[in-house]
Amino acid sequence: MKTLQPYFKGHGNVLGTLIILALILHSCRPDKKAKIEEKLDAKKDGIIHITTTAMDFTSPDTIPSGWNTFAYQNKSSETHFFLFDKYPNGKTIQDTKNEVFPPFDKGMDLINEGKTEAGYAEFNKLPAWFFEVVYSGGSGLVSPNMNSTTTVNLEPGYYIMECYVKMPNGKFHVSMGMAKPIIVSNKKSEVSPPKATTNITISSTEGINYNGSIAKGPQVFSVEFKDQITHENFVGHDVNLVKLADTTKLEILENWMNWTDPKGLITPAPEGVTFLGGVNDSPAGSVGYFKVDLEPGIYALVSEVPNTIEKGMLKTFTVSE
Structure with missing residues (x-):
């Protein structure tokens, strides 16, 4: 390869x-x-x-x-x-x-x-x-x-x-x-970008990052692509929001996000994983937004690339009551 x-x-x-x-x-x-x-x-x-x-x-x-x-x-x-x-x-x-x-x-x-x-x-x-x-x-x-x-x-x-x-x-x-x-x-268009409640950045060198805690209820996430590269599986990075069950193993999610794994990106998704949207592969310097109504629970922000944990592109957070 x-x-x-x-x-x-x-x-x-x-x-x-x-x-x-x-x-x-x-x-x-x-x-x-x-x-x-x-x-x-x-x-x-x-x-x-x-x-x-x-x-x-x-x-x-x-x-x-x-x-x-x-x-x-x-x-x-x-x-x-x-x-x-x-x-x-x-x-x-x-x-x-x-x-x-x-x-x-x-x-x-x-x-x-x-x-x-x-x-x-x-x-x-x-x-x-x-x-x-x-x-x-x-x-x-x-x-x-x-x-x-x-x-x-x-x-x-x-x-x-x-x-x-x-x-x-x-x-x-x-x-x-x-x-x-x-x-x-x-x-x-006559559309303006929404006002973000949480600002996310993603890059090949720093991974996925954001500041502060994330609360329950309606949220607007901005995603800034500080750079963009082709990863080992020939795709660029993106940001996906996932709701996790208490028993979900992050290594299973990480492997599933890589299409080059025989079981990767294949439905059904791993048990205990619910995908809630995000912002797909975008050019360097661009910004996209996604809205979601968050319930209390465990969540992750993850990219569709190999070795997300090592690259800092799989970050978990908890939304409390």
């Missing part, structure tokens, strides 16, 4: 987009009912609504640029997230079909056969423009039948909204339809 890292270095959440690009062509089918629902439920009270009922995203096709607040309802039986991937100017899914599908298809076949190194080697045949994709935030992980509220700042452009959590059989959710093109228009 080390021979591949110079090629992937600095390009953010490469694996997630690799997975969606080749498989999206098999999952985009017109759905008249969904389109009607999009028009009726596209934006309420200044909030953009996204809903998952199985392996899908129901949302508007076009959204304004600037600050946007997304209310995500995970009505499915699987853990999900959404991540916005911004494409280089002029590139679309058609370019993916012509230039990305062949090497990625072969690479994924090799990985599924257990030939991981050979599969990664196929990705070296991908076009240079592919590594200009900018990973621009989204929600953290959200457990089944849970909701999240996330605010991020998006530049105009062509995006793909994706989820690459794995099914129990090891297949990525994007192969089942969890990838959707989104146009972020030049029209500016």
Whole structure:
């Protein structure tokens, strides 16, 4: 793997987009009912609504640029997230079909056969423009039948909204339809970022940090990305909020957050773990926000990268009565 890292270095959440690009062509089918629902439920009270009922995203096709607040309802039986991937100017899914599908298809076949190194080697045949994709935030992980509220700042452009959590059989959710093109228009939104009750910072050198205690009730967390790198599993760091049971072992959670572990990022999530959202992989210097109503209990802030405890990217805290 080390021979591949110079090629992937600095390009953010490469694996997630690799997975969606080749498989999206098999999952985009017109759905008249969904389109009607999009028009009726596209934006309420200044909030953009996204809903998952199985392996899908129901949302508007076009959204304004600037600050946007997304209310995500995970009505499915699987853990999900959404991540916005911004494409280089002029590139679309058609370019993916012509230039990305062949090497990625072969690479994924090799990985599924257990030939991981050979599969990664196929990705070296991908076009240079592919590594200009900018990973621009989204929600953290959200457990089944849970909701999240996330605010991020998006530049105009062509995006793909994706989820690459794995099914129990090891297949990525994007192969089942969890990838959707989104146009972020030049029209500016009227949304302003919320006022944070807790400020979180995350970096590759200092991990996840915040000041003060965290109280029960409605909270707004800001997440500042002081830097962004490509970690050993070819993804950038993010922040996910997790409610833990008293018996939850942090080592099990840590291993599950790494997709390269055979049992990593695969549903169901570990017993005693409830994901409540967060802010997904974002560029260095950016800030995102997420809202949550906290009950008393034990919680953790954790990133989707390997060795989170060693890196300071798994921090626990307690919310008291």
